[in-house]
Amino acid sequence: MSxxxxxxxxxNLGRGVECAVKHNPDxxxxxxxxxxxxxxxxxxxxxxxxxxxxxxEKMKDKIDVLILCGGSATDLPVQTPKYAQWFNVVDxxxxxxxIPEHFANVDKAASESNHVGIISVGWDPGMFSLNRMxxxxxxxxxxxxxxxxxxxxxxxxxxxxxxxxxxxxxxYTIPVEAALEAVRSGQNPELTTRQKHIRECFVVAEExxxxxxxxxxxxxxxxxxxxxxxxxxxxxxxxxxxxHSGIPHGGFVIRTxxxxxxxxxxxxxxYSLKLDSNPEFTSSVIAAYARAAYRMNQEGQKGCKTVFDVxxxxxxxxxxxxxxxxxx
Amino acid sequence: MSxxxxxxxxxNLGRGVECAVKHNPDxxxxxxxxxxxxxxxxxxxxxxxxxxxxxxEKMKDKIDVLILCGGSATDLPVQTPKYAQWFNVVDxxxxxxxIPEHFANVDKAASESNHVGIISVGWDPGMFSLNRMxxxxxxxxxxxxxxxxxxxxxxxxxxxxxxxxxxxxxxYTIPVEAALEAVRSGQNPELTTRQKHIRECFVVAEExxxxxxxxxxxxxxxxxxxxxxxxxxxxxxxxxxxxHSGIPHGGFVIRTxxxxxxxxxxxxxxYSLKLDSNPEFTSSVIAAYARAAYRMNQEGQKGCKTVFDVxxxxxxxxxxxxxxxxxx
Numbered sequence: 001m002s003x004x005x006x007x008x009x010x011x012n013l014g015r016g017v018e019c020a021v022k023h024n025p026d027x028x029x030x031x032x033x034x035x036x037x038x039x040x041x042x043x044x045x046x047x048x049x050x051x052x053x054x055x056x057e058k059m060k061d062k063i064d065v066l067i068l069c070g071g072s073a074t075d076l077p078v079q080t081p082k083y084a085q086w087f088n089v090v091d092x093x094x095x096x097x098x099i100p101e102h103f104a105n106v107d108k109a110a111s112e113s114n115h116v117g118i119i120s121v122g123w124d125p126g127m128f129s130l131n132r133m134x135x136x137x138x139x140x141x142x143x144x145x146x147x148x149x150x151x152x153x154x155x156x157x158x159x160x161x162x163x164x165x166x167x168x169x170x171x172y173t174i175p176v177e178a179a180l181e182a183v184r185s186g187q188n189p190e191l192t193t194r195q196k197h198i199r200e201c202f203v204v205a206e207e208x209x210x211x212x213x214x215x216x217x218x219x220x221x222x223x224x225x226x227x228x229x230x231x232x233x234x235x236x237x238x239x240x241x242x243x244h245s246g247i248p249h250g251g252f253v254i255r256t257x258x259x260x261x262x263x264x265x266x267x268x269x270x271y272s273l274k275l276d277s278n279p280e281f282t283s284s285v286i287a288a289y290a291r292a293a294y295r296m297n298q299e300g301q302k303g304c305k306t307v308f309d310v311x312x313x314x315x316x317x318x319x320x321x322x323x324x325x326x327x328x
Numbered sequence: 329m330s331x332x333x334x335x336x337x338x339x340n341l342g343r344g345v346e347c348a349v350k351h352n353p354d355x356x357x358x359x360x361x362x363x364x365x366x367x368x369x370x371x372x373x374x375x376x377x378x379x380x381x382x383x384x385e386k387m388k389d390k391i392d393v394l395i396l397c398g399g400s401a402t403d404l405p406v407q408t409p410k411y412a413q414w415f416n417v418v419d420x421x422x423x424x425x426x427i428p429e430h431f432a433n434v435d436k437a438a439s440e441s442n443h444v445g446i447i448s449v450g451w452d453p454g455m456f457s458l459n460r461m462x463x464x465x466x467x468x469x470x471x472x473x474x475x476x477x478x479x480x481x482x483x484x485x486x487x488x489x490x491x492x493x494x495x496x497x498x499x500y501t502i503p504v505e506a507a508l509e510a511v512r513s514g515q516n517p518e519l520t521t522r523q524k525h526i527r528e529c530f531v532v533a534e535e536x537x538x539x540x541x542x543x544x545x546x547x548x549x550x551x552x553x554x555x556x557x558x559x560x561x562x563x564x565x566x567x568x569x570x571x572h573s574g575i576p577h578g579g580f581v582i583r584t585x586x587x588x589x590x591x592x593x594x595x596x597x598x599y600s601l602k603l604d605s606n607p608e609f610t611s612s613v614i615a616a617y618a619r620a621a622y623r624m625n626q627e628g629q630k631g632c633k634t635v636f637d638v639x640x641x642x643x644x645x646x647x648x649x650x651x652x653x654x655x656x
Contacts, residue, residue, distance in 0.1 A: 019589050023468045044589050099652050120656055127462070129656045130640060131599075134455070136655065137616040137643035138609075140351045184602070259612055261347050261372050265604035267612075271459075274512070276593035281466075284587055284595075288465040308644075308651050312458060313636040315465035323636050324427050327464065328448055328457045 002028035003294045004062065005287075006087070008053065008079065009069035010034050010041055012247070013092065016283030017067050018044055024287050026317050030063055060086040065290040067091075077102060084109040084117040084304075088293040090286055092122040099125070099306075107304035116297040118305045121289045122282040123273055124148070128253045130307050131271035135255035139267060142257020145183045147175035147196060151249025151278065159224045160201055163217050165209030168237065170244045172200045175252065186256045186266040192227075199230040202244050204237045249278035288315040330356035331622045332390065333615075334415070336381060336407065337397035338362050338369055340575070341420065344611030345395050346372055352615050354645050358391055388414040393618040395419075405430060412437040412445045416621040418614050420450040427453070427634075435632035444625040446633045449617045450610040451601055452476070456581045458635050459599035463583035467595060470585020473511045475503035475524060479577025479606060487552045488529055491545050493537030496565065498572040500528045503580065514584045514594040520555075527558040530572050532565045577606035616643040 005021055007014045010032050021029045022045070029048040034041045038050040051059070056066070066087035068079050072095045080091045084106055093102050099120055110117040120126065124146070132144055153173050160169035179196050182189045189195075201218055205211055215232045219225055235243075250273040259265050275281045289307070292314035296305070313320055318327075333349055335342045338360050349357045350373070357376040362369045366378040379387070384394070394415035396407050400423045408419045412434055421430050427448055438445040448454065452474070460472055481501050488497035507524050510517045517523075529546055533539055543560045547553055563571075578601040587593050603609045617635070620642035624633070641648055646655075 016587070019587055022589065023587065096656070099656055100649065103652055125656045127466075127597075130462070133640050133644060133651060133655045134458070137619075137640075137645075138455075138612045140612075140645075259344070259347055259351065259605060259608040261350065265608050267604060267609050268600075268602040269455075270598075270600045270602075272596075272598045274596040274598075276595060277587060280587040280593050281595050284466045284468075291465075306652060306656055308641040308648070308656070309639050311637050311639040312461055312465075316461060316636075317465075317468075320636070321428065323461060324431055324634060327461045328424070328427055328453045328634055328636070 002026055003291060004028055004030045004064045005290060006031045006033065006056070006059065006063040006066040007069055008033045008056065008066060008083065009075070010043065010050075011069065012279040013283060014069035015044070016277070016280040017069060017286055018048075019280060020283040020287035021045075023284070024291070024317065027287060027291065031059055056083065057086055063087055064294045065090060067286055067290055077105070080117060080119060081105040081109040084115050085113045086115075088115045088297050089117045090121055090290050090293055091117075091119050092126070092282055092286060093120045094122065094125055096125065103304050103306070111303040114297075114302045116293045116301055116303070116305060118289050118293050118307075118310065120306055121286050123275075123285060124251065126282070126285050126307055127273070128251065128271070131253045131269075132255070133308055135253070135257075135269040135271075139255055139257025139259070139269065141259070141263060142255050142267075143188050145191075145254045145256075146251065147180060147254075148251040149173040149175050149197065149249070151251070151275070152247050156199065156224055159221060160203060160218060163214055165206050165214050166203055167206045168204040168240055170202045170240065172202075174198050174200060180252060180254075183254050183256065184268055184270065186268060188256060194228055197228060199225055199228045201230065201232045202235050202240060203232055204240050205234055246276065247278045248276055249281075250274045291315060291317065330354055331619060332356055332358045332392045333618060334359045334361065334384070334387065334391040334394040335397055336361045336384065336394055336411065337403070338371065338378075339397065340607040341611060342397035343372070344605070344608040345397060345614055346376075347608060348611040348615035349373075351612070352619070352645065355615060355619065359387055384411065385414055391415055392622045393418060395614055395618055405433070408445060408447060409433040409437040412443050413441045414443075416443045416625050417445045418449055418618050418621055419445075419447050420454070420610055420614060421448045422450065422453055424453065431632050431634070439631040442625075442630045444621045444629055444631070444633060446617050446621050446635075446638065448634055449614050451603075451613060452579065454610070454613050454635055455601070456579065456599070459581045459597075460583070461636055463581070463585075463597040463599075467583055467585025467587070467597065469587070469591060470583050470595075471516050473519075473582045473584075474579065475508060475582075476579040477501040477503050477525065477577070479579070479603070480575050484527065484529075484552055487549060488531060488546060491542055493534050493542050494531055495534050496532040496568055498530045498568065500530075502526045502528055508580060508582075511582050511584065512596055512598065514596060516584060522556055525556060527553055527556045529558065529560045530563050530568060531560060532568050533562055574604065575606045576604055577609075578602045619643060619645070
């Protein structure tokens with residue numbers, strides 16, 4: 001019997017989850033819930049149906065895991081605890097500073113309803129967090145580095161688009177190769193914000209706009225750009241569409257550390273991702289954790305979990321004997 | 329209260345575990361057990377004692393986790409099940425083909441005695457296995473690659489030293505850079521043994537030995553060298569000691585895969601290690617899993633586990649709230 005999946009919110013992430021479910025034969029998409037008019041939402045899966053979000057509660061016995069694909073700013077803080085009343089849930093809550101509060105809210109709801117809620121699933125938080133944690137547990141005497149990119153930052157792209165005279169724009173975060181090399185060499189460098197990443201912007205200006213002013217406004221924008229070396233390219237709308245419509249991302253988690261009675265030996269642990277589609281990769285991680293949420297709940301577990309609490313074997317469609325035989 | 333650790337077998341790995349315990353303030357080394365005369369074994373930790381291995385059973389209430397540092401060929405298949413009668417145990421059993429049988433033996437012993445036994449801990453098997461498993465669960469439609477090196481292969485070094493006229497020697501396994509690049513590019517290449525790794529040998533010949541014959545014997549040795557491009561360097565004993573006395577190793581686990589409704593997007597997950605000391609890194613992984621074995625047993629778990637069965641949080645000295653706050 002398949003694990004029955006529901007999706008709440010059908011944007012890039014929801015569509016990514018739909019694709020990920022297709023790649024996991026033991027998962028079955030049953031329903032997509034939307035705040036829009038269900039008739040207006042076309043999904044890819046023939047066998048699943050689109051419902052208004054208000055219908056979700058009624059489906060509580062027809063769905064094993066509900067995947068919440070809303071945003072972290074306002075959707076998930078409300079949705080994840082709410083739907084944990086009725087479902088096992090997985091979300092990709094990514095506001096790092098608010099994770100403890102979100103965890104507590106989901107834990108309360110999921111514990112009371114005997115469900116499992118896995119929060120902050122994806123790649124950062126998610127696979128990057130896991131790799132930071134494993135590497136810290138192994139090399140207790142060491143230093144962590146995280147680099148992001150090359151990839152599109154949604155927040156920074158939005159910030160560019162809010163500037164007067166800007167019609168459209170896209171921002172790439174790019175790790176500085178020299179900084180990566182210094183870290184890998186085990187030099188344990190102290191790196192400033194500017195030394196770690198550069199920001200590259202592709203901007204479509206409105207006709208007659210003052211390009212010099214736009215460039216200046218971008219480069220000096222507090223929090224977003226002022227602490228970075230930023231380059232700005234003005235391009236046409238056609239070029240933006242042709243060359244910059246993807247949502248690639250990725251990055252590097254590196255820990256360097258010392259072992260030996262007198263710390264005489266150095267080690268480098270590096271985990272990296274190169275992703276054509278940020279939302280589709282995030283969704284693929286989420287699909288594996290949806291399987292885990294279902295299985296852990298079947299075994300009687302409940303409450304809020306993060307990637308740190310989930311034994312790896314729960315993620316795989318293979319059983320323990322197969323995993324030991326083929327992947328250990 | 330510290331977790332009390334015992335070490336059985338005091339070679340490179342045992343000494344590495346001793347160093348790793350020093351780097352984990354919540355672990356305390358209590359005893360080292362040896363088959364040699366205990367008086368002849370000098371350890372580094374003032375507060376621990378050396379005992380003959382026959383004394384181990386008597387110490388069953390004084391040690392929380394016994395770490396087995398013997399070899400996989402003949403020691404561990406006997407030792408791990410035997411000591412699981414009396415202790416939580418961790419080993420680094422690395423004969424991939426015999427893992428299912430070893431698992432069954434340890435599971436029986438540990439289940440009957442209500443202990444936890446974690447087997448095959450280290451980096452391969454171990455961290456490499458974990459990364460293969462996570463990457464397979466995420467990118468279900470993809471391909472795995474493992475490269476080893478640059479590092480010293482003990483088995484190949486031993487094989488060189490058995491050749492007539494060879495006084496000493498060291499063999500390095502080196503991944504082929506072009507193969508790594510082809511994999512990272514997402515081309516999904518089919519790679520032969522020869523295309524993935526080269527072997528480099530540093531040989532000290534006996535005086536008057538026929539160097540051409542030695543080189544030929546190495547390069548054509550079945551299973552060990554005949555399927556590889558091998559280079560042989562003859563050096564002096566002093567050079568071998570000066571330049572090749574370390575035990576570095578490392579490698580790369582890469583999975584490439586596709587997502588999207590029509591597999592239109594590609595992704596690369598890469599995990600790599602660069603290790604100055606193979607045994608000390610392995611020991612550092614083992615120390616973290618010793619903590620996990622103790623905690624899981626305290627919670628009432630028993631039987632044989634592998635890295636796939638251990639929730640990551642058990643490995644860390646930090647508690648759940650700290651992990652979520654600092655590493656998620």
